[in-house]
Structure formats: structure tokens, C-alpha cells
Amino acid sequence: MKSINDRSQDIGPFVSQTDDGVIICRCEEITKGEIRQAIHDGMFTVNEIRRYLRSGMGLCQGQTCGRLVKNIVVQELDVIPAQLDPATSRSPMRPVEMKVLGNEEVTHV
């Protein structure tokens, strides 16, 4: 099985595709072309792409685009999906106001 661990392996040149302008991460407005270019910049994992581009860092926290990003990496690097971890899930599950999150203490009666 081909490994993604050698980051100097030849993955060929970046070739433009007709659908590179399609938005993949809606929250942060990241396109397919930007994600493909990031892979060619050496970002071979979903976590690295997220940190490099902010894809999956918006309001939905990647719940919409996570699998789409993964599939783009699979195609670009010619690997199988099982080789790639999803981006790390983070709390809270949905956006919470500071005044709510900071008010978690329960008063016992």
C-alpha cells in the first residue's frame, strides 16, 4: 500500500481542473482548487489542510466538508480513504455564547 509518510514523494505537477472553482468548505469559502494546491504544497492530511486553509474551521466545524476534503486528498494522492484520518473533532458540538459556556456551574439546593 502506498504510504503518505514520505512527504518528498513525487505526486506530479499541479494541473488545473475545470471544477477547481467549486466551493467545498461553505463556512470559510475554500475551493477545490485551493485544497488541491495545498496538497501540492505538502499538506497530505486532513488536519494539515484544515490548519493551512481553515477548511472545516467555520461554524459547522467541518461536518459538511470533512468527507469532501478527504475524497479530494484520496484522488490527488492516489491512496485509499482508510489511510486518512478525519480531522480531529472539537467541543463544543455547536457554537455557544461565552456567557452561556461560562455559566456552567450548578447551584445545589
Added chain:
Amino acid sequence: MSKHTDIIIIGGGIIGNATAYYLAKKGLSVTVLEASKDIGIGGSSRNGGGVRQSGRDTRELPLAMWGIKNLWPGLSEELGVDVEYIQKGNLRLGKTEAHQKILQGLTDKAVSCGLDVRMIDGDEIRAINPYLSDEVTCASWCPTDGHANPLTATLGYYKKARELGVRFITESPCFELRKIKGVIRQVVTPDAIYEADKILVAAGYDSRRLLATVGIDVPMKPMKMECLVTEAEPPMFLQMLGTAEADFYGHQSKHGSFVFGGSSGLEPFNKDNGTPISSSIGASCTCRGIMKYFPALADAKIVRAWAGWLDDCADKVPVISPVEEVPGLYIACAFSGHGFGIAPAAGYNIAEMMVDGQSIIDLSALRYDRFKPKQ
């Protein structure tokens, strides 16, 4: 593929990546071995993004000042990645007389090193940042401090180093360092034995276990810290912020989100299952701290929280040093939670040290053999 390069760097964090870049720029062949699946997965991309001089120990302050003068302003252009460096000052905030004393002490020391930092009162603080609550009565103000994006800075160094031919191998945990005929030579991983003339250990807290295989010890322990980030908000202020008690710190990013780090006080006793996990109380506690300083942020929504380990040194400053006992071995670890801002300067100087035998900034106060028992 050849398993030999001029230099091996253990650790694909910002220190390893920056050093790899500056070494490659000098024409050396470099291999970077990263234990995890991701580049820059540790403290490098989990910190609050401060690029500060104020509040630093005088032993590392010259390095911080040199980096802010010489490297940070041109870094985005040099790496071809926007590292979002903003140099609009740092306010270290206080509310009590005890805070005032702490801040005054730090300020006096920094001034003695030639840093432009001074104490200011509540009115001047709110002239700089009108969103701060009336509880804030004093602060140290350093106008040449700032902040940057730890994610793009760490990965930017990786991208640029890779372009210059540095070999990065992920999922390559190092078991052992080996000497041949008295000098450092080999790094043993599950898949291969790598060889180099010189080796840099820049693996955060993991450096301790690795250095032990050649009989060297750096007294440090892992310490967990937690951070959180809000959704994008309209632009409010550009300064980097901290507090006298170091109970929270942060800034508003170029993206508009606020990134804050904080502590609940229970970090030394958190569960450890091998990965740094946000506790259920951490983000809530940090939110309460932020709202006391910034009442206007009460309605800002938290979208994400995370935790990270810092490699907390016995005397709170890093070890950046050659190891004469093991010729060819170099150490850069134990940055104690304030490594991001000095990473470019550290990487540049480590590269100078490894190639020319001497760094531009005198780093002798950060030697590995400085630790002595109490008198």
C-alpha cells in the same frame, strides 16, 4: 532512497521546520522525522500566537528581540504563506496591587535589556483598547510586540523547507539515538535507521526520553494548556493581550475570530490518556476570565476548544544548545509554553550554530548543562 543526510532533525514542529528551512537555505541536506501522522501537530499549532518580548525572562529576551527585528516582518513574503503577523503591541493587564508589582518587576528587567516597554494606567489602557473593563487598573505596554498565526507559520516553514528539498517523514517515531566511535550518528525508527553527521532533537517533551538514550537529561515536565476560538467578529482590536497572573491570553485574528488560551488551575492533575484533551471545565473557566476583562465579548460564540502539551522546563526557559559530551548532537526543547514567538529566531540561530559553530545571538544562558541543585 538514501538514509543519509548532512543533518537529521527529530520533531516536525515549528522549531524543527524553521531550523530545517534555514539549514536547507545554506545548502545542507536535511531529514526531518516526525513521530505523528501530521506535521506541526503539537504545541506549535495549539498555542495562542503571541509574538512577544515583554514578560520574557532576560535569558531568552535577546533572541525574542532579534527575531522581531529581523525575521518576523518579512516572514510571510519569505515563506510564500501569510503568517498573519501583526505588530500592534502587547498589553499585559493587571487589576490589583499584587499584579502591579509583578508587571513592574517584569518591565524593569526588560528595560534593562533595552526593550521599549513601560507601565501605563487605566485611562491610557482604555485609550489603546476601549473594550477593556474598568476592573483593569494597570498594564505593561510594549508597542513592538504582536501576534501571528501559529498554524500557517508552522506549516509555512514546512512548505518552504520541503520546496528546498528537505525530506520530511511522518509516522516515524524515534526509539534511540546511537553514537558510532564516540560521535552521534544514527537514529533508530521502526522502519529504518537514519544516519547523519549532526542531529538536532527538537521533539518537545518527548526529547527527554530520546536524549536519555545517549545519557543526557533536560529537567522538564509536560503541562497541559487549553485554548478556545470564537466565530468571526467585526474587527475590535489588534493588540496581543496577556495578564499579570497569566490566567488568560489571546488576540483577535486576521480572520476575525478571537483566540484565547487559559487555565482552570487543575491542569497539572488532568487525566492523561496519551493525547491532550480539553476538560469539561476548562473552556467555561476561560470564558468567565475573558468576560471580566471584556464584557463586550459575552455574546461571542465559541466554535472550538482544544488542548496541548507544553514542555515545561525546571527554570522556565528553553534549552538551545550543542552537547559537547555527544559530539554532533544539538538540543532545542523545553520552550515552556512561550516557544512560538521566538521560533524563527531560534531556528535561524540553531542553523548558524550547527553549521558555523556559533549563533548570532549568544545562547550560552540556555545551555543544557545549566541546571544545578539548590545551594
